[in-house]
Amino acid sequence: MDLTKPLRCIVKLGGAAITCKNELETIHEENLATVSSHLRKTMVSGSSSESTIGMDWSKQPEKSGIERTADDFREHEVGLASPFIVVHGAGSFGHFQASKSGVHKGGLDRSLVKAGFVATRISVTSLNLKIVRALAREGIPSVGMSPFSCGWSTCERNMDAVDLQGVSKAINSGFVPVLHGDAVFDNSLGCTILSGDVIIRHLAGQLKPDYVVFLTDVLGVYDRPPTEPNAVLLREIAVGEDGRWSVIQPVLHNGNTEVEISVAAHDTTGGMVTKISEAAMIAKLGIEVYIVKAATVHSLRALNGEIRGKIPDDWLGTAIRFSG
Numbered sequence: 156m157d158l159t160k161p162l163r164c165i166v167k168l169g170g171a172a173i174t175c176k177n178e179l180e181t182i183h184e185e186n187l188a189t190v191s192s193h194l195r196k197t198m199v200s201g202s203s204s205e206s207t208i209g210m211d212w213s214k215q216p217e218k219s220g221i222e223r224t225a226d227d228f229r230e231h232e233v234g235l236a237s238p239f240i241v242v243h244g245a246g247s248f249g250h251f252q253a254s255k256s257g258v259h260k261g262g263l264d265r266s267l268v269k270a271g272f273v274a275t276r277i278s279v280t281s282l283n284l285k286i287v288r289a290l291a292r293e294g295i296p297s298v299g300m301s302p303f304s305c306g307w308s309t310c311e312r313n314m315d316a317v318d319l320q321g322v323s324k325a326i327n328s329g330f331v332p333v334l335h336g337d338a339v340f341d342n343s344l345g346c347t348i349l350s351g352d353v354i355i356r357h358l359a360g361q362l363k364p365d366y367v368v369f370l371t372d373v374l375g376v377y378d379r380p381p382t383e384p385n386a387v388l389l390r391e392i393a394v395g396e397d398g399r400w401s402v403i404q405p406v407l408h409n410g411n412t413e414v415e416i417s418v419a420a421h422d423t424t425g426g427m428v429t430k431i432s433e434a435a436m437i438a439k440l441g442i443e444v445y446i447v448k449a450a451t452v453h454s455l456r457a458l459n460g461e462i463r464g465k466i467p468d469d470w471l472g473t474a475i476r477f478s479g
Contacts, residue, residue, distance in 0.1 A: 256270060
């Protein structure tokens, strides 16, 4: 199914940005609230804090009833300025269960792996619901969509079957699909973990958004782990036809265009390594990619599309572009 309107943006909510990654199944409430507010300002037509009418009609914690009534919507039109897709990582949800049971390595014939598959999906889908609810409270008509339930699968951990009919229909109907990294069937291994970053690359290749924004817990891509002294933020990276990439801004005095990466021990999807390689493949399609810290003025500007073309001097983040 083709989209009736061009897709403006695919947003990746990094697990480390919206959860407390070292605290099991704990949401970073402040970041998620700010990111949801930023997405409302970017997505919803005529958006203002005064006109926001939430769409989460389930019972709220510490409240006695449901606040919304049908009358609230009689003169309130729910509309998106342009189509978006949101994909989120797992953070402190799912990674522990997957790594403890070895789901990412396959082997559904083993009882531990089968139990871990169930436990992982319970965890990541519970996070998906929390994110959908946060977006819905901001008046964003969001719907959770799990890759496993959509029939997506892999072979040798590479994407094998992808059915985008449901995603396209949701977008054409005025919804924002919210997908996530998931445990899926693998035709060779039995099962594995499909990361949100890989999902985004395939969505971008099929649906051709204007740009892609990765919201992370750091300002962008650095020439070494950002916790190290003298780490340099790489503001612009160019990707060539051969997939190799070079640092355009800033000019590094040592001439080194490589990036050292650190990956958390419990991260079963590759962390920043996967993020950069998938971002480079998206950029090769001619789609600009921005990696930027969530819940900041810099991420809001990236979501709004202000970074397309020349990077503003006062913007902090990493833009990845095709140089062919």
